[in-house]
Amino acid sequence: MFGHAMMKLRVAVIGGGAAGLCALRHLSACGERFDPVGFEQLDGVGGTWRYTDHIGTMENGIPVQSSMYRNLKTNLPKEVMAFPGFPFPQNLPSFVKHEDVLQYLTDYYQHYDLHKYLKLNTRVDLVEPVKAGTRTEWSVTYSSENQSQTGQFDAVIVCNGHYAVPLVPHLEGEKSFQGEITHSHDYRVPDVYKDKVVVCLGAAASGQDVSLDIATVANKVIISHNKPSLKTVLPSNVCQQTGIDRLTEKTAVFTNGKEEPVDVIMLCTGYRYSFPFLSPNCAVNIEDERVTPLYKHIIHTRYPTLSFIGICKTICPFPQFENQVRFVLSMLDGSMPLPNQTEMERDTEKDFQARLAEGLPTRHAHSMGPRQWAYNDMLAHMGGFEVIPPAVQNLYDEVHRVRVTNLPGYKRKQYRLTGEDSFQENECIGS
Numbered sequence: 001m002f003g004h005a006m007m008k009l010r011v012a013v014i015g016g017g018a019a020g021l022c023a024l025r026h027l028s029a030c031g032e033r034f035d036p037v038g039f040e041q042l043d044g045v046g047g048t049w050r051y052t053d054h055i056g057t058m059e060n061g062i063p064v065q066s067s068m069y070r071n072l073k074t075n076l077p078k079e080v081m082a083f084p085g086f087p088f089p090q091n092l093p094s095f096v097k098h099e100d101v102l103q104y105l106t107d108y109y110q111h112y113d114l115h116k117y118l119k120l121n122t123r124v125d126l127v128e129p130v131k132a133g134t135r136t137e138w139s140v141t142y143s144s145e146n147q148s149q150t151g152q153f154d155a156v157i158v159c160n161g162h163y164a165v166p167l168v169p170h171l172e173g174e175k176s177f178q179g180e181i182t183h184s185h186d187y188r189v190p191d192v193y194k195d196k197v198v199v200c201l202g203a204a205a206s207g208q209d210v211s212l213d214i215a216t217v218a219n220k221v222i223i224s225h226n227k228p229s230l231k232t233v234l235p236s237n238v239c240q241q242t243g244i245d246r247l248t249e250k251t252a253v254f255t256n257g258k259e260e261p262v263d264v265i266m267l268c269t270g271y272r273y274s275f276p277f278l279s280p281n282c283a284v285n286i287e288d289e290r291v292t293p294l295y296k297h298i299i300h301t302r303y304p305t306l307s308f309i310g311i312c313k314t315i316c317p318f319p320q321f322e323n324q325v326r327f328v329l330s331m332l333d334g335s336m337p338l339p340n341q342t343e344m345e346r347d348t349e350k351d352f353q354a355r356l357a358e359g360l361p362t363r364h365a366h367s368m369g370p371r372q373w374a375y376n377d378m379l380a381h382m383g384g385f386e387v388i389p390p391a392v393q394n395l396y397d398e399v400h401r402v403r404v405t406n407l408p409g410y411k412r413k414q415y416r417l418t419g420e421d422s423f424q425e426n427e428c429i430g431s
């Protein structure tokens with residue numbers, strides 16, 4: 001549909017994390033249609049799962065991509081986290097360590113021979129649309145060491161992740177605060193917080209998990225957030241407060257007026273979308289963490305051969321990436337016709353307005369949560385491929401149910417998928 005008849009489509013894939021590997025796997029499986037080239041700036045695959053002790057920049061000057069900390073275990077059981085049809089090793093517990101996930105992605109890379117298509121140590125610097133008759137092609141400039149090169153592609157799939165650029169809120173009084181202010185992106189080990197009083201600001205996954213890790217050594221941890229109070233059991237040295245109103249030299253003042261002496265502010269306030277390699281001509285906008293104009297959170301409405309995998313938040317990532325990739329490939333190979341630009345823009349706006357009508361702020365434009373399952377199924381129906389087995393949703397929902405009341409204990413549970421829509425809980429392993 002988008003290429004010359006009978007010619008293979010040249011497809012650039014930006015990023016060698018879970019999303020980029022998944023794109024390369026499915027593109028290379030249709031070798032008669034697609035000619036994929038992947039680009040990864042780091043010296044190995046796995047993206048955010050490549051733990052490093054470094055913070056700031058790596059030896060080669062590239063900003064640290066990983067937001068992993070040493071004690072991180074997954075917050076989803078491996079049974080639902082896996083790409084459908086490519087399970088984690090059986091001997092691992094349900095909630096695995098970050099190094100097990102990196103090994104899993106490395107196994108995936110090797111199993112599908114993806115090294116044939118991926119250029120490591122190669123950063124994409126610029127993506128630019130170019131007119132080729134009535135079609136749009138893509139000029140991609142990339143560099144390794146000092147060498148810069150440009151290639152022409154029929155399509156570009158952006159898989160660069162969005163947990164590498166911290167979102168840092170301004171806090172009144174931050175200049176006069178004498179303690180440390182840091183972000184969970186730079187959090188590695190709890191030891192440095194021994195006997196300290198630490199405020200973790202934000203109570204999403206990072207706020208909930210980092211606070212418990214720090215609490216193993218800290219004097220006191222305060223989870224400060226603007227959500228309804230968490231209804232979970234917590235260790236005796238962890239408590240909750242409302243959001244931060246301002247800082248003084250030695251204290252935090254919360255929005256409920258309470259004031260506490262604190263040594264450290266750990267910002268667990270999330271991350272920003274960033275596509276520094278897209279030229280302004282790509283016409284991609286980010287406004288208050290909403291990326292536009294993306295049909296179904298994936299396809300650029302004006303340039304459908306420019307697509308994005310992994311934009312959504314609060315999801316079961318790998319299975320959704322796979323559906324998004326297959327959706328894009330159905331479009332590129334012509335088997336799934338797209339609505340026209342006006343229709344796609346209408347659909348995108350409708351999705352956004354429905355969120356606003358539910359009271360969500362603009363920054364939650366790509367948040368999925370309970371919406372993710374109908375969304376995943378919709379992609380499968382439109383793209384003409386099989387849906388994710390319902391067991392994945394059932395187990396995901398069960399884990400969520402356990403987590404909200406037992407944050408310190410939920411990762412000790414063991415599960416097993418027993419059928420298309422069933423799972424079983426096995427005996428807990430020791431703490």
Ligand SMILES: Cc1cc2nc3c(=O)[nH]c(=O)nc-3n(C[C@H](O)[C@H](O)[C@H](O)COP(=O)(O)OP(=O)(O)OC[C@H]3O[C@@H](n4cnc5c(N)ncnc54)[C@H](O)[C@@H]3O)c2cc1C
Nearest residue numbers: 015017018019040041047048074075123124160161163310
């Ligand atoms: C702390 C933390 C914990 C998490 N825990 C879980 C969990 O328990 N379970 C789960 O399923 N998910 C978890 N996630 C979500 C995680 O983000 C996804 O699982 C998944 O790894 C995202 O993959 P990705 O490919 O979209 O992005 P990434 O893993 O970020 O990969 C993007 C890749 O693109 C490369 N890149 C970026 N720009 C360029 C460029 N210009 N040129 C070349 N290469 C480039 C980067 O170097 C990187 O390797 C967690 C995330 C974080 C931050």
Ligand SMILES: NC(=O)c1ccc[n+]([C@@H]2O[C@H](COP(=O)([O-])OP(=O)(O)OC[C@H]3O[C@@H](n4cnc5c(N)ncnc54)[C@H](OP(=O)(O)O)[C@@H]3O)[C@@H](O)[C@H]2O)c1
Nearest residue numbers: 073074075169202203204205206207209243268269270271
């Ligand atoms: N395996 C694990 O255990 C684990 C651990 C950590 C992270 N993760 C993963 O890492 C990814 C990122 O998670 P994340 O928690 O870092 O980011 P996130 O999901 O974007 O959450 C950021 C939170 O900070 C809040 N926030 C932002 N600014 C604030 C402010 N000024 N005051 C108070 N609260 C503020 C946000 O509130 P609003 O909702 O109002 O915007 C949001 O709840 C997710 O995929 C997550 O699952 C996994």
Ligand SMILES: *[C@@H]1O[C@H](CO)[C@@H](O)[C@H](O)[C@H]1NC(C)=O
Nearest residue numbers: 121143144145146147148149
């Ligand atoms: C990169 O540039 C530096 C100096 O600019 C030079 O010394 C080095 O040999 C170059 N490396 C490569 C691989 O071209």
Ligand SMILES: *[C@@H]1O[C@H](CO)[C@@H](O)[C@H](O)[C@H]1NC(C)=O
Nearest residue numbers: 338339340341342343344346
């Ligand atoms: C786009 O598609 C819609 C619905 O099929 C149709 O009504 C409309 O006329 C089309 N617009 C253009 C510009 O083709």
